[in-house]
Amino acid sequence: MVKLIASDLDGTLLQNGAHDVNPIVFDQIRILKEHGILFAAASGRQYLNLRRLFTPIQNDIAYIAENGSLCIYNEETISKGIIEQDLAYRILDEVAKYPQYNCIISGERVCYSTSKNPKFYDHMVNVIKNNMKFIDDPKTEIPEPILKIAVCDYSGTDECEKHLKEMFSSDIKVVTSGNLWVDFICPTANKGSALKNLLDHLHIDAKDCVVFGDQYNDVEMLQTAGTSYAMANAAPGIDKYATHVTDSVEKILQQIIDELPAV
Numbered sequence: 001m002v003k004l005i006a007s008d009l010d011g012t013l014l015q016n017g018a019h020d021v022n023p024i025v026f027d028q029i030r031i032l033k034e035h036g037i038l039f040a041a042a043s044g045r046q047y048l049n050l051r052r053l054f055t056p057i058q059n060d061i062a063y064i065a066e067n068g069s070l071c072i073y074n075e076e077t078i079s080k081g082i083i084e085q086d087l088a089y090r091i092l093d094e095v096a097k098y099p100q101y102n103c104i105i106s107g108e109r110v111c112y113s114t115s116k117n118p119k120f121y122d123h124m125v126n127v128i129k130n131n132m133k134f135i136d137d138p139k140t141e142i143p144e145p146i147l148k149i150a151v152c153d154y155s156g157t158d159e160c161e162k163h164l165k166e167m168f169s170s171d172i173k174v175v176t177s178g179n180l181w182v183d184f185i186c187p188t189a190n191k192g193s194a195l196k197n198l199l200d201h202l203h204i205d206a207k208d209c210v211v212f213g214d215q216y217n218d219v220e221m222l223q224t225a226g227t228s229y230a231m232a233n234a235a236p237g238i239d240k241y242a243t244h245v246t247d248s249v250e251k252i253l254q255q256i257i258d259e260l261p262a263v
Helices: 023-034 047-053 085-095 118-127 158-168 191-202 216-224 249-258
Strands: 004-007 038-042 062-065 070-073 076-080 102-106 111-113 132-134 148-152 173-177 181-185 209-213 227-231 244-246
Touching: 004 062, 004 191, 004 249, 023 038, 023 249, 038 191, 047 062, 062 191, 070 191, 076 191, 085 102, 085 148, 085 158, 111 118, 118 132, 158 173, 158 181, 173 216, 191 209, 191 216, 209 216, 209 249, 216 227, 244 249
Parallel strands: 004 038, 004 209, 038 062, 111 132, 209 227, 227 244
Antiparallel strands: 062 070, 070 076, 102 111, 102 148, 148 181, 173 181
8 A cells, every 4th residue: 555655856757958847746645644645755855845836735645855965844854964074075175176166065954055156056046946055165154064966067067977976986876967066975874765764654564665765866766665666768777667657747646536435
């Protein structure tokens, strides 16, 4: 019996570059909740950004933010993965050597950036609508633990990922997130570990969980759940980690709803 459904956003629930959740999904999540099924938004995005995306139902769902570095339900922090400070500074020092790299440093409720790129500023503030603070020196201007470091390269992730993995993959988890981002997260934090923490917190068996994903930062989550869907347009090879393939999250949610008993 399905008790929890978790979905990635960009490329999964948000298709074709969409920036807003289809209102139909809000109605589906409400119906699922009436039947005791919790929905969790699982993303590389910031927690407050996720709450904004799900405004009509923001208090009715769980959040796996920052690629699993932060899990929150009912405003309670279920789990949090922190990057060791010296390692974070080494990564930031390396990233700073390359002007084409735009960097975001995630705290729990604020994202910090040293980028001076107007295109990047506009995208993060006006399109993604993160709670941003632009700074000059991360070592003196970030007053909280660092949960995630994300590097955006508008020319694509291939060279950026290769370079940064060569430098740091022995110390920290380095994953692509979408087509432009390379993320650094605590070695023990990922969407799968955060999902497991949430399931344990709610006393839900993994076999009663359904998940959706499309990128390699979704792999652990796809492997954790009893039922998992890779998107038809997922990154090459993602489908081998899932039990099914679909082209629409909404379609599967509706199938689950149609099979529910009347309340």
